[in-house]
Amino acid sequence: MQKKECIAMLLAGGQGTRLGDLTSNIAKPAVSFGGKYRIIDFSLSNCINSDIDTVGILVQYRPGSLNQYLGNGAAWDLDSVDGGAQVLSPYATQEGGAWYEGTADAIYHNIGFIDSYNPENVLILSGDHIYRADYAAMLRQHQEKQADLTVSVIEVPWDQASRFGIMTLGEDDSIVKFTEKPKEPDSNMASMGVYIFSWPVLRKALIEDNQDPDSEKDFGKNVIPKLLAEGKRLFAYHFEGYWKDVGTISSYYEAQMELIDRNSPMNIFERGMKIFSNSNYYAPALIGPEAVIEKSLVCNGCVINGKVEHSITASGAEVHSGTVIKDSILLPDSNIGSNCTLIRTIVNEGVRIKDGCTIGSEDGEITVVGHDIL
Amino acid sequence: MKNVCGIIFANYTGQGFGELLSKRTIASLPFGGRYRLVDFPLSNMVNSGISTVGLIMPSYYRSLIDHVGSGREWDLDRKIGGLFILPGTVYGGHNTSEAIMLSDLLENKRYLQRRDKEECVLLVSSNKVCNMDYRPFIQQHIKSGKKVSVANYTAADGTEKALNCTIIKRDTLIEIVESYSSFSHLNLVDLLFQEIAPEDIGTYHFDGYVKSIESLQDYIEASMDLLDPKVHFELFRGPRTIFTKIQDEAPALFDDGSDVIHSMISAGCEIEGKVENSILFRNVEVGKGATVKNCIILQHADIKPGAVLENVVMDKYSVVNEDVKLIGTDKNPLVIGKNKEL
Numbered sequence A: 001m002q003k004k005e006c007i008a009m010l011l012a013g014g015q016g017t018r019l020g021d022l023t024s025n026i027a028k029p030a031v032s033f034g035g036k037y038r039i040i041d042f043s044l045s046n047c048i049n050s051d052i053d054t055v056g057i058l059v060q061y062r063p064g065s066l067n068q069y070l071g072n073g074a075a076w077d078l079d080s081v082d083g084g085a086q087v088l089s090p091y092a093t094q095e096g097g098a099w100y101e102g103t104a105d106a107i108y109h110n111i112g113f114i115d116s117y118n119p120e121n122v123l124i125l126s127g128d129h130i131y132r133a134d135y136a137a138m139l140r141q142h143q144e145k146q147a148d149l150t151v152s153v154i155e156v157p158w159d160q161a162s163r164f165g166i167m168t169l170g171e172d173d174s175i176v177k178f179t180e181k182p183k184e185p186d187s188n189m190a191s192m193g194v195y196i197f198s199w200p201v202l203r204k205a206l207i208e209d210n211q212d213p214d215s216e217k218d219f220g221k222n223v224i225p226k227l228l229a230e231g232k233r234l235f236a237y238h239f240e241g242y243w244k245d246v247g248t249i250s251s252y253y254e255a256q257m258e259l260i261d262r263n264s265p266m267n268i269f270e271r272g273m274k275i276f277s278n279s280n281y282y283a284p285a286l287i288g289p290e291a292v293i294e295k296s297l298v299c300n301g302c303v304i305n306g307k308v309e310h311s312i313t314a315s316g317a318e319v320h321s322g323t324v325i326k327d328s329i330l331l332p333d334s335n336i337g338s339n340c341t342l343i344r345t346i347v348n349e350g351v352r353i354k355d356g357c358t359i360g361s362e363d364g365e366i367t368v369v370g371h372d373i374l
Numbered sequence B: 001m002k003n004v005c006g007i008i009f010a011n012y013t014g015q016g017f018g019e020l021l022s023k024r025t026i027a028s029l030p031f032g033g034r035y036r037l038v039d040f041p042l043s044n045m046v047n048s049g050i051s052t053v054g055l056i057m058p059s060y061y062r063s064l065i066d067h068v069g070s071g072r073e074w075d076l077d078r079k080i081g082g083l084f085i086l087p088g089t090v091y092g093g094h095n096t097s098e099a100i101m102l103s104d105l106l107e108n109k110r111y112l113q114r115r116d117k118e119e120c121v122l123l124v125s126s127n128k129v130c131n132m133d134y135r136p137f138i139q140q141h142i143k144s145g146k147k148v149s150v151a152n153y154t155a156a157d158g159t160e161k162a163l164n165c166t167i168i169k170r171d172t173l174i175e176i177v178e179s180y181s182s183f184s185h186l187n188l189v190d191l192l193f194q195e196i197a198p199e200d201i202g203t204y205h206f207d208g209y210v211k212s213i214e215s216l217q218d219y220i221e222a223s224m225d226l227l228d229p230k231v232h233f234e235l236f237r238g239p240r241t242i243f244t245k246i247q248d249e250a251p252a253l254f255d256d257g258s259d260v261i262h263s264m265i266s267a268g269c270e271i272e273g274k275v276e277n278s279i280l281f282r283n284v285e286v287g288k289g290a291t292v293k294n295c296i297i298l299q300h301a302d303i304k305p306g307a308v309l310e311n312v313v314m315d316k317y318s319v320v321n322e323d324v325k326l327i328g329t330d331k332n333p334l335v336i337g338k339n340k341e342l
Helices: A017-023 A039-049 A064-070 A103-108 A111-115 A135-144 A158-163 A199-211 A219-229 A249-257 B039-047 B062-068 B102-107 B109-113 B135-144 B170-179 B188-195 B216-225 B229-236
Strands: A006-011 A054-058 A084-088 A121-126 A129-131 A149-155 A165-169 A175-180 A189-198 A234-238 A243-245 A285-287 A292-294 A296-298 A307-309 A324-326 A341-343 A345-347 A367-369 B004-009 B052-056 B082-086 B120-125 B148-154 B160-169 B201-206 B252-254 B259-261 B263-265 B274-276 B291-293 B308-310 B312-314 B325-327 B334-336
Touching: A006 A039, A006 A103, A006 A135, A017 A249, A017 A367, A039 A054, A039 A064, A039 A121, A039 A129, A064 A084, A103 A111, A103 A121, A103 A199, A103 A219, A111 A199, A121 A135, A121 A199, A129 A189, A135 A149, A135 A189, A135 A234, A149 A165, A149 A219, A175 A219, A175 A234, A189 A199, A189 A219, A189 A234, A199 A219, A219 A234, A243 A249, A249 A345, A292 A296, A296 A307, A341 A345, B004 B039, B039 B052, B039 B120, B062 B082, B102 B109, B102 B170, B102 B188, B109 B170, B120 B135, B120 B170, B135 B148, B135 B160, B135 B201, B160 B170, B160 B188, B170 B188, B216 B312, B259 B263, B263 B274, B308 B312, B325 B334
Parallel strands: A006 A054, A006 A121, A054 A084, A149 A234, A292 A307, A307 A324, A324 A341, A345 A367, B004 B052, B004 B120, B052 B082, B148 B201, B259 B274, B274 B291, B291 B308, B308 B325, B312 B334
Antiparallel strands: A121 A189, A129 A243, A149 A189, A165 A175, A165 A189, A285 B263, A296 B252, B120 B160, B148 B160
């Protein structure tokens, strides 16, 4: 097989604790987003849209639903003969087995997988970000600068800089300092957790990091500072555009609401770089005689006979007559009975709500309905 | 159902469909917002456990080949069996009747001869909208020991009609095809009733929804039937999925000014106008103040602000400019061909 210019390793093992009920049974990257998508669709689509045809997907927390969703990767055009999408779970060896301890540890345990493709570079991605990116442009810069590591950075408001891993840059965009969540940031260039490493450099660093008993085996905390200390060539790649980490219920909710706008910075209607998903077997939506739908995203498979106002109804969701869904998100295959009122509410996948329920309020926290109300 | 192989006759067109069938056969007629008619027999085969399916191609095969590809979407890209693209015979242009021509089978005798493991062949036409489990039909046939069985259904007017869904022993079929090789213009089903003693022919009644698409009126009626929840749920929300070619469109956007009732709306649509009693295929745009009523609008149509469409069937990629009015009637719907600008 030919040598690969770049393969991707996608970290999809996170639990997403702050998403509460939404991740009680499934991994965060498998959580529904924007009606017909799941969070991981964005990173996977970015890969194939950037000509990256080999993606190792590192799973750990509740991988069942994610494995099922990914299948052979065909939905993202990642069912290639040489490469494609491959799920990598923690495994046992003759020396025993262990869970992945940190982001770098997860990659360390899959050195063999990466070696088998003999790539020049490895793109490290996080499976829980919403954005559209051209990794090919980032790779070109990485090659032009002859970098050992290129970190994708985004400008964030100064008052939020202390929530991120912050890069201090030299004039040529070289990284001179990296600080994880600084109290007093001296830069507002935040790492997006998207890295391109030259594979030989990363390979050596991972092996050394693994032998360091004090290391937390994390890219941000250990590997990058180590390479910086060794004087390796580290550069920032300036990402421009929409990027969001949907870690909390409120950011998960807000990011989806932004999609209900054809001028949204995260434009899912743009036909140039499609976001692919594995949810395309539903019939078109059936809109009933009593339906009223205003400013909403309605997916295939929906059956709507109530009022849907500024909301998202995901694939297969049903809204019965007399019901009002306002500023809410119905996740796939949920079913809302007659004469209900839902305001600022997220209804989990497959959840059924009986007739006549009133849930949520105009102000205050977003309500999440995690289980059936029957 | 590994002992059954299927053949779908996708090589005939229809009359009176206007420009809708000028470059495609009935099998590739777009239907129900995202499907083509061939999706029904293909999905029914697969959902009944039949994983060896021959598709007899029309002379205008572009749209059909583009749609079925390797058969992946129907899970028919198999090492064992799978989808077989079979050439159809052409008689100086289009074959307009639903007949299962003997010549088409003769041309593909090798497909039949090489299926040693398959005891029976299921022959299906491609203009029937139904979500049918062929297994009870096949089981009844095998149990009965008859040479041939045909399936019937009760049409909307109460008459008993042929579903053009026939199961026959493979050996019997090969025998007939060979013995009539010089009379290839015959319809197989007619021949079966001549050749095989009545006591050797079984019948099966399918009592689900069936609509046979033989005219533009049938096509419109079948489309509007999909707005009836009973039909919609039977066809699309039961245990047997109707598969089709996937296009990965974004969810439909019901934007400011949208007023949609009693309609089927596909992914990728962007609606700012009024839509009533209509079927919108993928990526249809309905501009501000536009009205679409009793219409079937195929994919990528662009209906600009203020336009009014009533009783219109509009093919793909057509554009209706601002404030243009296109009014057909119930009896005389307007049919607008592909890539038109009005």
